[in-house]
Each structure stands twice: as structure tokens, then as C-alpha cells.
Amino acid sequence: MSRLVINGSVHEVDIGPDTPLLWAIREWVGLTGTKYGCGIAQCGACTVHVDGAAVRSCAFPARAAEGKQITTIEGLATKGVLNAVQQAWIEHDVPQCGYCQSGMIMAVAALLKVKRKPTDADIDAAITNICRCGTYQQVRAAIHTAAAKA
Amino acid sequence: MNDVPQMTRRSFLVAVAAAGGGLALGLKLPFGGADVARAADDLPEVNAWVVIRPDDSVVIRIARTEMGQGTMTGLAQLVAEELDCDWSKVSTEYPTPGQNLARNRVWGNYGTAGSRGIRESHEYVRKGGATARLMLIQAAANEWKVSASECSASNSVITHTPSGRTTTFGKVAEAAARIEPPKDVALKDPKDWKIAGKPVKRLDTAPKVIGAQVYGIDVKLPGMLCAAISDCPVFGGTVKSFDAARIMSMKGVRKVVPVGDSAVAVVADHWWEAKSPSTRCRSPGRRAATPRCRARRSPNS
Numbered sequence: 021m022s023r024l025v026i027n028g029s030v031h032e033v034d035i036g037p038d039t040p041l042l043w044a045i046r047e048w049v050g051l052t053g054t055k056y057g058c059g060i061a062q063c064g065a066c067t068v069h070v071d072g073a074a075v076r077s078c079a080f081p082a083r084a085a086e087g088k089q090i091t092t093i094e095g096l097a098t099k100g101v102l103n104a105v106q107q108a109w110i111e112h113d114v115p116q117c118g119y120c121q122s123g124m125i126m127a128v129a130a131l132l133k134v135k136r137k138p139t140d141a142d143i144d145a146a147i148t149n150i151c152r153c154g155t156y157q158q159v160r161a162a163i164h165t166a167a168a169k170a
Numbered sequence: 171m172n173d174v175p176q177m178t179r180r181s182f183l184v185a186v187a188a189a190g191g192g193l194a195l196g197l198k199l200p201f202g203g204a205d206v207a208r209a210a211d212d213l214p215e216v217n218a219w220v221v222i223r224p225d226d227s228v229v230i231r232i233a234r235t236e237m238g239q240g241t242m243t244g245l246a247q248l249v250a251e252e253l254d255c256d257w258s259k260v261s262t263e264y265p266t267p268g269q270n271l272a273r274n275r276v277w278g279n280y281g282t283a284g285s286r287g288i289r290e291s292h293e294y295v296r297k298g299g300a301t302a303r304l305m306l307i308q309a310a311a312n313e314w315k316v317s318a319s320e321c322s323a324s325n326s327v328i329t330h331t332p333s334g335r336t337t338t339f340g341k342v343a344e345a346a347a348r349i350e351p352p353k354d355v356a357l358k359d360p361k362d363w364k365i366a367g368k369p370v371k372r373l374d375t376a377p378k379v380i381g382a383q384v385y386g387i388d389v390k391l392p393g394m395l396c397a398a399i400s401d402c403p404v405f406g407g408t409v410k411s412f413d414a415a416r417i418m419s420m421k422g423v424r425k426v427v428p429v430g431d432s433a434v435a436v437v438a439d440h441w442w443e444a445k446s447p448s449t450r451c452r453s454p455g456r457r458a459a460t461p462r463c464r465a466r467r468s469p470n471s
Contacts (some may be wrong), residue, residue: 036421036446043442052388053381093381102379109379113371117238118378119385153238 022083026051027095035082041075042066044082045092053093053122057150064149067123067130068092074130076123093122096129105129108166116153124149128163137167214347216305218265218276219249219298226326226340227259230299233270233277234287236374241287243373248292251366252299252358255339256326262373293357296366300355302346309346310337395424396441401433408432410464417447 024031026049033048045051045068054077057065061079068077069091096103102110105128115121124147131138131146138146143163151159215221221229230249236242246262270277278291303323310328311318314335321330326339360367377383402409412434414426422443427435438444 036443038446039442043440047440047442050390051381052384055385056387097380106379110371110375113375115238115375115378116240118374118383121378122381125379 022086024049024082024085024090025088026090027092028089033082037081037083039082040078041068041070041080041082041085041090042077045077045090051092051094055119055122057120057123062150063120063123064127065120065123067126067149069126069130072130072133074127091126093126096125103129104166104169105132105162108162108169111165112158112162114155114158114162116155120149120151120153121155124151124159128159128166132163132167132170136170138163214344216302216343216346217298217351218273219295220253220302222255222306222339222343222346224340224343226256226338227261228253228255228326228339230260230262231265231277232262233265233280234291235280235282237282239285239287240372240374241282243370244288245291245295246373247366247368247370248288248296249299251363252296253303254323254325257365257370259326260373296357297355300357301351304352304355305346305349306339306342308349309342312349313337313342313345395437395439396444397427397435397437398441398444399429399433399435400447401429408464409434420447423447 021032022035022044024033024044026045031049033044035044035048042054042056045054046056054068055065056078057063059078061076064076066076066078067074069075069089070080070085071088072091096106103125105125109115109121109125114124127147127149131142135142135146140160143160147159147163213221213223219231221231223229228250230246232242232245234241234245242262246260247257250257250260265277267280270280278294279286281290304318307321307323307328308318310330311321314321314330314333316330316332320332321328323329323339327336328338328342329336374383408431409428412426412428417423417426417436420443422439423436424439425437427437429435436444436447
């Protein structure tokens with residue numbers, strides 16, 4: 021059994037030793053907002069926070085997250101108030117199909133914690149998530165909006 | 171367009187269409203009370219496209235898939251335009267293909283590709299909205315004992331022009347659901363549109379930024395198992411061997427199934443437990459449990 025703290029709640033999960041954090045979150049805990057994209061840490065659809073840092077959970081062993089604070093898209097809002105990134109996403113109508121956006125938002129929320137006002141170059145370097153709809157321009161605009169609010 | 175859905179609530183009753191189309195007979199079911207179709211929360215449908223709650227909130231049925239292009243919001247705009255409802259009170263729901271079949275395809279074709287969602291259904295969804303508006307106006311006119319021609323609707327409010335009396339969609343929805351739908355409804359001239367064709371915020375954004383949007387991969391049914399397939403990576407190759415017993419001994423695995431002569435599927439409680447055998451059984455010095463493949467020689471080599 022592994023003991024995972026996700027969005028402030030403790031979950032005991034009966035997972036195999038090689039289970040990636042993504043599948044523990046999706047299949048054992050049942051939080052499906054975190055998405056499976058490539059499975060090899062390239063696309064970023066599975067991005068969650070482990071102790072505040074963005075990690076690509078499809079290639080991050082769940083057991084390595086034991087004893088740490090895990091935050092998923094479902095836990096990003098605090099007390100019912102959306103995070104500034106989520107608010108900016110709504111303001112700019114960023115998502116199209118939306119499949120990659122949970123990971124995109126989690127990556128951006130982590131970036132803004134360490135870089136309050138990222139430049140376009142900062143965004144290009146840090147936000148490498150892939151969006152097949154091609155929402156990159158809206159993502160960039162919304163990041164600047166979220167940074168201005170924070 | 172030969173696939174226009176039946177726009178009447180009676181199509182929820184058994185309908186027998188004569189060969190060649192044109193004539194459809196509605197037969198009342200031998201059970202049930204009033205022939206008003208109910209929405210999931212037991213509120214009356216004005217028609218298949220529109221449900222209005224007593225608090226004036228409007229639920230518009232969307233029979234195409236939202237795949238990111240905004241089809242769902244666009245179709246809702248078209249219905250709301252002809253309905254003359256308050257756009258801020260609109261939400262949407264998807265009838266299932268099964269419900270469509272059970273109701274004699276009242277929502278028409280569900281196909282969503284190649285811009286067909288709006289291109290092929292805009293006319294009949296607008297008629298759905300316009301029909302509902304006329305039924306709501308008629309219900310208000312009946313209550314006031316005036317002619318419907320003296321009444322109009324705007325922003326979910328119905329007004330009797332000569333007297334200035336008003337009521338709202340929510341107050342007359344139940345009565346409107348019992349009115350015989352008008353057959354021929356006129357659609358607005360697009361130059362008069364206030365909601366359709368205008369930029370509005372998408373209705374599907376909010377669930378997509380909190381992880382609440384449900385995708386195919388998120389669907390979990392009772393007792394559902396997951397399968398992952400290991401196929402020979404060489405085109406034309408065949409399975410040489412696989413260790414079914416060893417795979418079966420792994421956590422969560424329920425079954426190992428050969429697929430044709432080139433692949434093996436693992437069925438397990440969780441998808442990772444089905445997928446995992448193909449990655450964790452290739453440790454050096456141990457026999458792989460996953461299929462090992464033999465490349466088929468080309469006849470010329």
C-alpha cells in the first residue's frame with residue numbers, strides 16, 4: 021500500500037511498485053482531471069504539482085511522491101475560488117478540446133510561483149506542454165493576464 | 171434535407187412512418203399519463219430541444235459532439251436566438267444516441283465531422299427554438315385569454331402588447347408543453363439576430379479549466395476492465411512466444427488473450443496493470459513475459 025496526500029486528502033492505494041503517479045491518481049484515487057497523453061513525459065498533459073513543483077506524472081513513480089503534497093487540477097482552486105490561472109483561462113477562452121489544458125494550467129501555475137512576471141522567452145522556455153488544437157497564442161495571452169493579476 | 175427530425179413532442183410516442191416518408195402516425199402508449207415528455211429532473215420539455223425550469227433557466231439539448239470547435243455553444247446560440255430567451259440563463263445537455271433512437275431520431279443525425287454540426291443542423295435546431303417560442307407565447311395568451319398575435323417574446327419575457335401584461339418563460343413552460351406544436355414556423359432574418367452569429371463566451375470553458383470535463387478515457391462503468399495490447403513492432407511479424415502464466419501472476423491481471431498471430435492483449439483491473447507487463451518484464455537475464463516477435467522474411471531475401 022502507498023500513502024498519497026492528494027489535494028490535502030490522504031489516500032491509501034494498493035498499487036504495484038512501478039505504478040506512475042498519473043495512474044495512481046486517475047485509476048486508484050479516481051481523479052480524472054489529470055490526463056494521459058504520451059506516457060513518456062513529453063507532452064505535459066499529465067502535469068501535477070509535487071510539493072509545489074510541476075512534474076509529469078506519467079513518468080513519475082507514485083511511490084516517490086509518498087510523504088509529499090500532491091496537487092492536481094481538481095485541487096488548484098482554494099475554497100471554491102479559482103486560481104488566477106484558471107480565471108485567466110476563462111477570460112481568454114483558452115481551451116478548445118481542452119484535453120491538454122489541465123496539464124497546461126498546472127505547469128503555468130507552478131511557473132508563476134517562481135517567476136511572477138514571465139516574459140515571452142520565459143514562457144517559451146518553461147511551458148513546453150503540447151496542445152494539438154494549437155491554443156499557444158491564447159495560452160501566452162492568458163499567462164500574461166494571470167501574471168498581472170497575481 | 172431529408173433527415174429533418176420530427177419537431178413534435180408526440181414523436182416521443184411510438185411513431186410509425188409510412189414507407190417513403192411523409193406520413194407519421196403517433197400512437198399513444200397504453201401506459202403513462204399526460205403525453206408530455208419529461209426531462210431528467212422531471213421538468214416538462216417544451217419540445218425536444220428546449221427545457222425551461224420554473225426559475226426561467228433554459229436547458230438546450232445539443233445533439234452533436236463538442237470536439238473543441240465550439241459547435242455546442244454555436245448550436246445553443248441558434249436555438250436561443252429563435253427562442254428569444256435570456257442567454258445568460260442557458261445551459262446545455264446532451265441526449266444520448268440511445269435516447270435519440272428510442273424517440274424516433276427526434277434529434278436527427280449525431281454525426282460531427284467536417285463542419286457538419288452547424289452546417290447540417292442549423293435550420294432544424296432554429297425551428298426547434300422558434301417552435302418552442304410560439305408554444306410559450308400561446309400558453310401565455312391562453313392564460314390571459316387573448317390572441318397570441320398580440321403577444322411577443324424577448325429575453326425570456328412574454329408581453330401582451332395592448333395591455334402591457336408580462337410573464338416569463340418559466341411561468342408558462344408547463345402549460346406550453348401541452349400545446350400542439352405549430353407546423354410551419356418562420357425563422358428570423360439573420361440580420362435581426364442578437365445572439366446567433368455574435369461572439370459569446372464558450373459554454374464549455376469552465377468545466378475544462380477545473381478538470382471536470384469528461385472525455386472518453388475518463389468513463390468508468392461498473393465492473394469495467396481495461397485491456398492493453400502488445401503488437402509485434404515489425405510489420406508483418408508474428409508472435410514467437412509469450413509467457414501467459416507469468417503475466418497472469420502479475421497484480422491485477424485477469425486474462426491474457428492472443429490477438430491474431432501478431433499480438434497479445436492483457437486484460438486487467440486497471441489500465442496500468444494491463445499496460446505494465448509490456449514494460450516491466452524485459453529485465454536482463456530473465457525471460458520476457460511479453461510477446462517476442464519473429465520478423466517474417468520477405469520472399470525475395
